[in-house]
Amino acid sequence: MASSTPPLLLKKPVKLACVQLASGADKAANLQHAADKVREAAATGAKIVVLPECFNSPYGCDFFPSYAETLLPSPPTPEQSPSFHALAAMARDNNIYLIGGSIPELATDPTTQKKTYYNTSLTFSPTGDLLGTHRKIHLFDISIPNKITFKESDVLSPGNALTLIPLPDYGLVAVAICYDVRFPELATIAARRGCFALVYPGAFNTTTGPLHWRLLGQARAVDNQVYVALCSPARDMTAGYHAWGHSLVVDPMAEVLVEAGEGEAIVTAELNGERIEEARKGIPLRDQRRFDVYPDVSAAGPAGAEA
Numbered sequence: 443m444a445s446s447t448p449p450l451l452l453k454k455p456v457k458l459a460c461v462q463l464a465s466g467a468d469k470a471a472n473l474q475h476a477a478d479k480v481r482e483a484a485a486t487g488a489k490i491v492v493l494p495e496c497f498n499s500p501y502g503c504d505f506f507p508s509y510a511e512t513l514l515p516s517p518p519t520p521e522q523s524p525s526f527h528a529l530a531a532m533a534r535d536n537n538i539y540l541i542g543g544s545i546p547e548l549a550t551d552p553t554t555q556k557k558t559y560y561n562t563s564l565t566f567s568p569t570g571d572l573l574g575t576h577r578k579i580h581l582f583d584i585s586i587p588n589k590i591t592f593k594e595s596d597v598l599s600p601g602n603a604l605t606l607i608p609l610p611d612y613g614l615v616a617v618a619i620c621y622d623v624r625f626p627e628l629a630t631i632a633a634r635r636g637c638f639a640l641v642y643p644g645a646f647n648t649t650t651g652p653l654h655w656r657l658l659g660q661a662r663a664v665d666n667q668v669y670v671a672l673c674s675p676a677r678d679m680t681a682g683y684h685a686w687g688h689s690l691v692v693d694p695m696a697e698v699l700v701e702a703g704e705g706e707a708i709v710t711a712e713l714n715g716e717r718i719e720e721a722r723k724g725i726p727l728r729d730q731r732r733f734d735v736y737p738d739v740s741a742a743g744p745a746g747a748e749a
């Protein structure tokens with residue numbers, strides 16, 4: 443019987459851009475600035491453009507409620523979510539897939555009027571249609587004495603679903619947010635379900651960033667033999683939270699293809715499905731797993747919801 447070559451996870455090469463954006467307190471100005479920078483990123487030939495976590499607001503628990511927008515039912519009105527409509531227009535106007543960082547989301551229970559807040563990422567197609575939504579699953583609750591204490595769960599609720607988004611021209615991409623990158627199971631499940639890239643809008647800080655940001659990007663890439671993109675806000679030392687910056691793209695062999703500094707920047711990298719196959723052929727982890735010794739975390743379970 444003739445053997446057929448399986449299709450590449452990434453159907454054709456694509457340039458991906460991370461926009462390391464400087465944002466401030468003025469949401470309208472942040473949206474306009476994001477639109478300008480996304481246009482700049484698209485002008486480089488990038489067809490997948492990524493924005494950072496909380497790109498339309500400062501990052502912090504004090505800010506989530508006042509910047510939150512209503513996203514459901516979808517599509518929201520422009521009054522409910524100016525960011526939704528701004529992102530859709532950025533994708534459409536530039537003919538790109540836009541992984542729109544994240545924004546604080548407000549969900550109001552229609553019966554009880556109880557308000558719930560999420561940290562939510564929206565991905566749009568080149569026609570401006572919403573392709574997928576990810577609510578940050580793992581909330582950023584840490585306390586490192588004399589360095590940093592942060593407790594997103596004081597205000598936010600966690601999402602409950604893994605997010606795999608089909609980009610019709612390219613293949614499946616997994617989207618998760620910042621602290622989600624620290625949980626290898628999530629990445630492993632997404633990779634075993636066939637994504638070509640793990641994309642994390644994020645905002646590490648000057649304590650954890652230097653130690654863990656690049657390391658985690660490389661770890662998720664080498665574990666799963668896929669591309670990884672981490673997209674941060676630019677550092678602003680006048681803000682309450684000092685983002686690490688250093689947006690980067692890692693290839694399936696864990697080589698850092700490109701990395702920004704601290705300031706505003708657009709970094710781009712060419713992704714190629716052949717590189718994923720080469721990495722997997724050279725180091726055939728997929729065929730060497732011992733599911734007779736440990737369970738396949740991707741086989742079943744509640745994490746299976748997809749966009």
Ligand SMILES: NC(=O)CC(=O)C(=O)O
Pocket residue numbers: 581582619620621622624644645646647650651
């Ligand atoms: N901001 C985050 O969600 C995560 C972070 O800064 C870290 O894990 O460190």
